[in-house]
Amino acid sequence: MHVRPIGTSALRIEVDDPLAWFAFLDGERHAGRLAVVDIIPGARTVLLDGVTDPAAATALIRTAPPPAAPPVETAPxxxxxxxxxxxxxxxxxxxxxxxxxxxxxxxxxxxxxxxxxxxxxxxxxxxxxxxxxxxxxxxxxxxxxxxxxxxxxxxxxxxxxxxxxxxxxxxxxxxxxxxxxxxxxxxxxxxxxxxxx
Structure with missing residues (x-):
């Protein structure tokens, strides 16, 4: 996993399972542990945009255990x-x-x-x-x-x-x-x- 700054308020994470990281980071945002405006998964990346504290967000990402696969939606x-x-x-x-x-x-x-x-x-x-x-x-x-x-x-x-x-x-x-x-x-x-x- 690599975390790269994009400008002054965005981070791009290169990961193997973008959906798992998307779900994990969205949970951290809703729990108040990650101040970010938007989380955008890609084919092999996740972009965090509008990051209030990039250093704190980078530390959270780098110390997090690999996230589990997100739960499957029950209503397709x-x-x-x-x-x-x-x-x-x-x-x-x-x-x-x-x-x-x-x-x-x-x-x-x-x-x-x-x-x-x-x-x-x-x-x-x-x-x-x-x-x-x-x-x-x-x-x-x-x-x-x-x-x-x-x-x-x-x-x-x-x-x-x-x-x-x-x-x-x-x-x-x-x-x-x-x-x-x-x-x-x-x-x-x-x-x-x-x-x-």
Whole structure:
């Protein structure tokens, strides 16, 4: 584990299990032992932003035992998906299986929100048995609600945007709503299930 200062009021922690560290640090924040504005997990890092006392936060992190895996959410977010994505045949071929098996795998696997980024409401979901290459060049516009795969992640585009992920389907569920609390439907640590619409 490495702790690196970012400017004068942020720290970046390089760790093996960002979700476990996210849950631990969030617990320390709620217990009043860590003064920080935001804790943001990534693929292999956790960023602490708005740290009031970086020296004290660094000492807390360096002396903490490795945190246990966070508890699994008891109420998964279920998303109804129309599995009609144009890249389904490619995904099946790359995985060495059939389109029907890909859909069964996507609907039969509990996915976990590892971290969020790229766009407000975009969650990187882990738990799939394959890795998928991105497109050689991104599409200029991916429709809102598109369910897609890239590398070891699944994700859903919360707004129409350019994107280079492999499209497998679409959902009508709103992933980001500024009037909702919190605005993002999918947050780090949440369990997500796809069902065939």
């Amino acid at each position: 977010v279920t998303l109804h998906v129309h599995f009609d994505g144009e890249d389904l045949p490619f995904v099946a071929d790359h995985a060495g299986t059939t389109v029907d098996t890909v859909i069964r795998t996507l609907t039969g696997t509990d996915l976990t929100v590892a971290f969020c980024g790229f766009a407000p409401g975009f969650a990187y979901l882990t738990g799939l048995p394959w890795t998928m290459p991105r497109l050689p060049s991104p599409r200029p516009r991916v429709p809102v609600g598109s369910v897609a795969l890239a590398a070891e992640y699944a994700g859903i585009y919360p707004t129409a945007s350019p994107g280079g992920w492999r499209l497998v389907g679409r959902t009508d569920t709103a992933l980001f709503d500024i009037d909702r609390d919190p605005p993002a439907l999918l947050t780090p640590g949440r369990t997500v299930r796809f069902t065939a619409a």
